[in-house]
Amino acid sequence: MPAQRASAPALPTLGGKKPSYRERVADALRAALIAGELRPGEVYSAPGLAARFGVSATPVREAMLDLAKEGLVDTVPNKGFRVTAVSEKQLDEYTHIRSLIEIPTTASLAATADPAALEALRPAAQESVTAAATGDLIAHVEADMRFHLGLLALAGNEHLVEVVRDLRKRSRLYGLHALVKAGRLEASAAEHLDILDALIARDEEAVRAVMTRHLGHVRGLWAAE
Structure with a gap:
């Protein structure tokens, strides 16, 4: 490509x-x-x-x-x-920090987030899937950024959002080309919709499970190239 x-x-x-x-x-x-x-x-x-x-x-x-x-x-x-190149150790560290922040924060939104605010993030989630399916890496990453930072913003902590934004910039999401060719990026993007559905259903346990799986997939994407 x-x-x-x-x-x-x-x-x-x-x-x-x-x-x-x-x-x-x-x-x-x-x-x-x-x-x-x-x-x-x-x-x-x-x-x-x-x-x-x-x-x-x-x-x-x-x-x-x-x-x-x-x-x-x-x-x-x-x-x-x-x-600069990013080492495997650095990618592991970025993923670990993101997990510590994003999994509990997103899971907590199952009890606190306005359903309308969650639904407002569905277009970004769908855009990430569409972009992944068509191989538009830049559009995918932009939509992915809007979705994840939009979710975190609902927690009301701007500093937390900026920390995750910085981690995402540093990681650069290595391996996307290989995942597009293997047809796996679209499946990873579709997890955004699963996260939203679990949040709207107020199922905190499901949110935590999907977020854990999703961030694990993200680390796999970085290692795929």
Whole structure:
């Protein structure tokens, strides 16, 4: 499957905050990482990436510095930025932290979340399934992000949402290409609908079980490539 052209995506704006141009460029660069356009170990210059994305070099350079703070790239003096690799140990640690946060938080929503607010997340859940089925990795990851962060936002803890957002950025969801080819990404995405159905049914035990299985699958996706 050919890599898809990345562009500054229209990501969700939790709390009504509109992304800055710099943030949108950073989102586009993350999308390029997900789509396989930017590869670990490769060095990219800000002018070269600017030409590739059709923007000026300044916001690209600023965005790459933001990605460096997140550990996604390293600065290479007089050359640009090298995309960092993520070790198996790091992926295990990210998954563990996400499990500690997301499983109990999401399970607790079975007793507290407004059913209408939960239903409002169904389009994002369905979009993740559709994108997975068509092999649109960028759209899948964006919908997946909207769904999971939208769920966590219902708990009312903005700091918790930001912690998980950072973990997701650092993990980069390795292995998506292999999962699309194997036909397994769609099944993983469909678990979003299972999570919603269990929440709306107020079945906390089922929510916990599906979330545990889902995050286990996510770690499997990272290891698949």
